[in-house]
Amino acid sequence: MTETKRPRRSTEGGYARGEETRLRIIHAAIELFGEHGFVAASTRDIAARAGVNAPALQYYFENKEGVYRACAEHLADDVWTKFEPVVLRSAATLESTDNVAALIEAFVDIQNVMIDKALGTPSAPTLKLFFVREQGGQEPSIATEIFQERVRGPLNRVATQLIAKIGGTAPDDPLTIIRLVTLHGQFMLFHTAPRSLLTLLKWPSLDAEKIEFVKQTIFTNTRTLLSTWACERDAGR
Template sequence: MTQAMTQPKRLRRSTASGYARGDETRQRIIDAAIQLFGEHGFKDASTRDIAAAAGVNAPALQYYFENKEGLYKACAEYITDDLQARYAPSMKHAKNVLKNHTDVEALIDAYLLMQATTLDSVLVQPHLSRGRLIGRELAGESPQIASEMLRKKMKEPINKLLLSLLARIMHTRPNEPITRIRMLTLKGMVLAFYYPPGACMELLGWKEIDADKGAMIKASVQEQTRTLLMSWHEAGMRKDAA
């Protein structure tokens, strides 16, 4: 399966040209596939169910994506491209702050802006389904295609920026274990809300995370993050003064 997934057949219609032509049917299939792959995993999400959810017949999937593996790869490419566009403003802002500002409030605000982008990308449909799809990959339940694309194109540059911001806030260095541990701590607050699928909603007693509930989660996570960042900053200041 791994080899087949890494070397899929040539698509009859390229991803780039499909996006450029704004192919509504193709996008509808991708949207349905992301939702079902996220809910059921690669193995248990059938092409028949995906086609039905997209309102097309089964041959349409073959026409656009050749096979199930090709469809999954197209979903991974779409998620990666979409996240790159979403993160571009907050990443640009973070780089500017690191270059031109030393004020802790500016540094914390830049960190929170990047975190807000992450929260917006995983809390509200259809983004929640994307987070579930990636979460299943990380848990070994689906081929690691989207997570690998995101690692190379998104995770590595984002982590570099977040570590740089944290180090400046905390008066540490990006490569110090405490900086990396605390970044993982902050990421864990977000991770709890999209993997495993449905776990947070079961605990909260919710059937779904709509816009209002997503906003509530976002506000709570950001409030806790700001408190922690300021606390770590003050501890770093005391350590420097000692």
């Protein structure tokens, strides 16, 4: 797949209109890729939903692979704006201190942002389906590669480094990675299977008050586990 083709415009006004058209196509494509998957979503349908003619799609993106790449880049850039500040804060903590309590709070800070993004930010069902299909491995690998490079990789690196420093393991140790998955797994089902959990909890919905309750419960669990792993590290010295 080639890099996404960018529009060339001779005037500022024309460029602005071109970017608006380009974003309309991207948003329409995210919806259709979510609804039908990459193979079934046609460029003709994407263009129709975006309200443009088919040649316009080719002009901006060359082909369907280019549209899909642009969708992944757009989503990665959007998500990274939420995560970049906490990644930078956590990296600074790693460099500046060995204090276990500070390191634990840096990890909780990461979880706080992740939970807010997963549970507190409304998103269209088709957007969730886009990620579900991408994670299922049936879509072109370029989206996973982009998300890994721009979002998941930086976020997971700093998170595993925190756990490793707290627990006295290596960042690439399978134990460290499993610990990361375990800690984040506390809230992932609220994002991926909310209906089942709401039924189990007998909650009609997940409002702001309940999200805060979930967050504080998870933070307590996380602090307890990380403190336990730090004690195990000290006991093994």
